[in-house]
Amino acid sequence: MSTGTEAAPVAETERQTMEVDIACAGFGPAMGGFLTSLTQQWSANPNDPAFASKAVPGMPLQVICYERADDISAGVSGVVTRARGIRASLPELNPLDIPMAVPVEQERVLYLLDPVGASRRSLALRAADALLRTAGKVAGVKDSAFELPWTPGFLHKEGGLILSMGQFNQWVGAELMAGGLAQIWPGSPVSEPIFDGGDGTAVKGLRLTDQGVDRKGDPADGFMAGMDVRAALTVVGDGPVGAVGQAIDARVGMPEGHAQREWALGMKMVIELPETAEDSGLKPGMVWHTFGYPEPEIFGFMYVHPERLVSVGIFVPSWMGDSSRTAYRYLQHYMQHPALWRYLKDGTLRSWGAKSLQESGQHGEPYLCGDGYARIGEGSGSTNMLTGSGVDEAWTTGVQLAEAVVEILRGGKAFSKENLAATYEKRRRASWVEREGREAMNARNGFHGGMVRGMVGMALAGLTGGKLSLGAKIPPAHEQIKRAGESESGDALLRAAGEGGHPLHELVMTARGWPEIPLDGKLLVTQQDALLLGGKVQALPGFADHVLFRDAALCAQCAEKTCIAMCSGQALTPGAEGVPAFEREKCVHCGACLWNCAHSPGDGRANVEFRAGAGGLHSAEN
Amino acid sequence: MAEGFHIVVCAGMVPDPLQTLEPVIGPNGPGLKNEMMLPAVLDPWAASALYEAAQVVAQHPGSKLWLVSLGPKAKLQQVMMTIAQKVSFELVPVDGPIGGFPDAHATAAALADAIGALQGLNRERLLLFGGWESATRGAGITLQWTGELLGITDQFQGVDQITLRADGSFEVLERVEGGKHQVSVCAGAPAVLGWATGNLAEPRNNPQTGMANMRGIMPALQKAKQVKLADNTLSYRAVNLPAQQRETRIEKNLTADEIAQEIVQWIAAE
Numbered sequence A: 001m002s003t004g005t006e007a008a009p010v011a012e013t014e015r016q017t018m019e020v021d022i023a024c025a026g027f028g029p030a031m032g033g034f035l036t037s038l039t040q041q042w043s044a045n046p047n048d049p050a051f052a053s054k055a056v057p058g059m060p061l062q063v064i065c066y067e068r069a070d071d072i073s074a075g076v077s078g079v080v081t082r083a084r085g086i087r088a089s090l091p092e093l094n095p096l097d098i099p100m101a102v103p104v105e106q107e108r109v110l111y112l113l114d115p116v117g118a119s120r121r122s123l124a125l126r127a128a129d130a131l132l133r134t135a136g137k138v139a140g141v142k143d144s145a146f147e148l149p150w151t152p153g154f155l156h157k158e159g160g161l162i163l164s165m166g167q168f169n170q171w172v173g174a175e176l177m178a179g180g181l182a183q184i185w186p187g188s189p190v191s192e193p194i195f196d197g198g199d200g201t202a203v204k205g206l207r208l209t210d211q212g213v214d215r216k217g218d219p220a221d222g223f224m225a226g227m228d229v230r231a232a233l234t235v236v237g238d239g240p241v242g243a244v245g246q247a248i249d250a251r252v253g254m255p256e257g258h259a260q261r262e263w264a265l266g267m268k269m270v271i272e273l274p275e276t277a278e279d280s281g282l283k284p285g286m287v288w289h290t291f292g293y294p295e296p297e298i299f300g301f302m303y304v305h306p307e308r309l310v311s312v313g314i315f316v317p318s319w320m321g322d323s324s325r326t327a328y329r330y331l332q333h334y335m336q337h338p339a340l341w342r343y344l345k346d347g348t349l350r351s352w353g354a355k356s357l358q359e360s361g362q363h364g365e366p367y368l369c370g371d372g373y374a375r376i377g378e379g380s381g382s383t384n385m386l387t388g389s390g391v392d393e394a395w396t397t398g399v400q401l402a403e404a405v406v407e408i409l410r411g412g413k414a415f416s417k418e419n420l421a422a423t424y425e426k427r428r429r430a431s432w433v434e435r436e437g438r439e440a441m442n443a444r445n446g447f448h449g450g451m452v453r454g455m456v457g458m459a460l461a462g463l464t465g466g467k468l469s470l471g472a473k474i475p476p477a478h479e480q481i482k483r484a485g486e487s488e489s490g491d492a493l494l495r496a497a498g499e500g501g502h503p504l505h506e507l508v509m510t511a512r513g514w515p516e517i518p519l520d521g522k523l524l525v526t527q528q529d530a531l532l533l534g535g536k537v538q539a540l541p542g543f544a545d546h547v548l549f550r551d552a553a554l555c556a557q558c559a560e561k562t563c564i565a566m567c568s569g570q571a572l573t574p575g576a577e578g579v580p581a582f583e584r585e586k587c588v589h590c591g592a593c594l595w596n597c598a599h600s601p602g603d604g605r606a607n608v609e610f611r612a613g614a615g616g617l618h619s620a621e622n
Numbered sequence B: 001m002a003e004g005f006h007i008v009v010c011a012g013m014v015p016d017p018l019q020t021l022e023p024v025i026g027p028n029g030p031g032l033k034n035e036m037m038l039p040a041v042l043d044p045w046a047a048s049a050l051y052e053a054a055q056v057v058a059q060h061p062g063s064k065l066w067l068v069s070l071g072p073k074a075k076l077q078q079v080m081m082t083i084a085q086k087v088s089f090e091l092v093p094v095d096g097p098i099g100g101f102p103d104a105h106a107t108a109a110a111l112a113d114a115i116g117a118l119q120g121l122n123r124e125r126l127l128l129f130g131g132w133e134s135a136t137r138g139a140g141i142t143l144q145w146t147g148e149l150l151g152i153t154d155q156f157q158g159v160d161q162i163t164l165r166a167d168g169s170f171e172v173l174e175r176v177e178g179g180k181h182q183v184s185v186c187a188g189a190p191a192v193l194g195w196a197t198g199n200l201a202e203p204r205n206n207p208q209t210g211m212a213n214m215r216g217i218m219p220a221l222q223k224a225k226q227v228k229l230a231d232n233t234l235s236y237r238a239v240n241l242p243a244q245q246r247e248t249r250i251e252k253n254l255t256a257d258e259i260a261q262e263i264v265q266w267i268a269a270e
Helices: A029-044 A084-089 A123-139 A165-179 A243-252 A275-279 A328-335 A338-344 A391-410 A417-429 A432-440 A445-449 A451-463 A491-500 A504-511 A527-533 A552-557 A562-566 B044-059 B073-083 B104-116 B142-149 B207-222 B256-269
Strands: A017-019 A022-025 A063-066 A078-081 A106-112 A145-147 A161-164 A182-185 A190-196 A202-208 A211-213 A219-224 A228-230 A233-236 A263-272 A286-291 A299-304 A309-317 A348-358 A373-375 A536-538 A547-549 A608-610 A616-618 B006-010 B013-015 B023-026 B029-032 B040-042 B064-071 B090-095 B126-131 B155-164 B170-176 B180-186 B191-195
Touching: A017 B207, A022 A029, A022 A202, A029 A063, A029 A084, A029 A165, A029 A182, A029 A391, A063 B207, A078 A299, A078 A391, A084 A391, A123 A451, A161 A165, A165 A182, A165 B073, A165 B207, A182 B207, A190 A243, A202 A233, A233 A243, A243 A373, A263 A328, A309 A328, A309 A338, A328 A338, A328 A504, A328 A527, A348 A527, A348 A616, A391 A417, A391 A432, A417 A432, A445 A451, A504 A562, A547 A552, B006 B044, B006 B104, B006 B142, B013 B073, B040 B044, B040 B073, B044 B064, B044 B126, B044 B155, B044 B191, B064 B073, B064 B104, B073 B090, B073 B207, B090 B104, B090 B207, B104 B142, B126 B142, B142 B155, B142 B191, B155 B180
Parallel strands: A017 A228, A022 A063, A022 A233, A063 A182, A106 A286, A233 A373, B006 B064, B006 B126, B064 B090, B126 B191, B155 B191
Antiparallel strands: A078 A161, A106 A145, A190 A202, A202 A228, A211 A219, A263 A309, A263 A348, A286 A299, A299 A309, A536 A616, A547 A608, B013 B040, B023 B029, B155 B170, B170 B180
16 A cells, blocks of 8 residues: 655665756656757757867756656657747658648548436537437537537647657657757656755756665665756746655645646547548548537547557546546547448547646646756646647747847856746747746636636637636635535445446446447457556556655545545545555556545645656557 | 687577567568567567676676677667666677568678678687577578678587586586586687577666677677678468467456466367
């Protein structure tokens, strides 16, 4: 059982230290943008003294990036992006060079009716559904779906790209390594930043996780204390649930009025369509945005890649409220909606994955820089919640930081909070990322009052450039979860799951009237088979458990167990004495448990601790 | 051995089987679908050979370790990101075709050429390490042929352990039928050792090792010699993956004995 038990501290004499100039945590699109821009500027003039290393005299700048996953292609995201920032830094980019990439050719927005009758729809929505059904084909309803006559401008990805995040990262990483300035090391989770300075808020580098430890983190065979990688600048791009970003937020706090309260779990599959799909009308470059099904709060998508591949996925948001929110089976029901199933039927699962999305946008923006560090990407609040876009924004924040770093280096200045604010933050504030993020910051407020109100609020913000929006008082994520008495899951289901060894989500969904999934062994497979068929879950020995429960008594009292229902890999199951059991070998590192805990020990944080860990789901096609 | 060994590890790459691999017949013969898309890793038995070699080098001052690998340069670079933090070595990349289907003789010739051209290699001190056969594919004769082309006649395959002696001789445990080992004593280098799994755990990632390795790896990759393998005279009549059956369920209440019994019944029924 994993609880909040702490491992014994490592004697500092055992810990090695290495000096570099720039230490980076996490390799995703933001870090890709940062390192690409930095490498480009260095390549233009390798003899520029600004790029001389202070850490290793006589060498060029020593830039090292550590990534948790065992390969940099293990990113998980269904990506359609306008790619403005990406194309600006890579003007010669040819989508043909990147597997699964294709320019966006056509976009559709579909409202999906409920063909099953199990979706929890409000009376207003049921009435609207009835009207649409009655109007039928006259209103354009086909396959239980109503296509909006136009795609709102804010959703458009015209001129953009459909990408596989894994393949894009792999391509960018290969270009970077060949560039010769930056080193990228996968399989190297970073446990925390190294704090220093007078008030203890300056960052002096990164501490890697200990290796050769038992599940609790105590030294075992082959113990090697995580190395301290000390650097003049630490670049934090470890995403929304990254350990370094979390530690900095805990130490320095958030700016006044800012909080990360809105989240979503994105879950997707890459599917190979049958050969008959050639005649189906689906063409590479097509983008579908959907809403209304399987639950009104769940948005979905289908992106068509070349070679009969499609990405299909859903987003389950924190504002769905229900304590038994669960993603995998919802995704299976989503795929079987007639509007999608007519294409997906007889398809084969190629890849599967899940990821937490930080959906607070600028409301969740932390301090962008401090003494010795800067934040980029999704963890820095760059995702635009109105356009549903994050990759291009993340990439662009990385480029902005690289430009700022070169300016600071050329000025012979230190990476102080003031200098980073005057260069990086200034660039960011003046950019389209900031402007559009501001327009979007209140766009989703309405969803806390229901789906219809949410759509109205989104349209208001989108059509007025953010000038008009609906207000909302948004509680912390753990307070958004309805308590057991308010929702339909309960002790009986939990008991059944624990005693029978059944997946909790299956019981919950079935109890709610959702039909059983007709497993076909190819596309409709059990969640455990998705772990095996849709990628590879890695959990190398010698690393500690990264999911811990801070207060076991609080877990014992918890009647919701939302962490279990929402766990993407079924790595959390009902455990002894009410504390969920964690199996690292099944964890896909989506981070959903962090924001799907209904209780806080009183400090405003959830009762789950999500630390740095090795491994996770690896699927190159995601 | 006073002067130490010169160890050359021949290590092939294989696709990390993240997704089910699918054989396809292309214009250049058989291959695996989307192989270039999938991350590559060192063939597991070759990786064992590398870790064993690193241990020998660490225990014998004056020894040196080269890693010779044939494959597309981009894939070699990717593999380096996953292994270069583990042990110190000098990379000798041979930029060639991907896949496990080229003729083993042609592959061995390319490897032997690359090894023969190594600056500073003393063949009298040479231990040629590699995977006994590919753990995932391959004819299992590439290493043997490479050794023969280099004129090395002392060859050991299926090695799980060597014990080096002060006079330069060594005892070798080779796998034989029945889960047993054949014990041999070799007078010393040069020799070929095709490794099975060995006994060493995968080394921990060490950032200092990685940083030092990479200073030599990237220039080596930039200068990688491109080779075209001799014409493939092989023809494949068919290429198939082993048939798979997947039947997964979660069992929390069965004992280990009950699970074992069910598996035995299932195997017996097949």
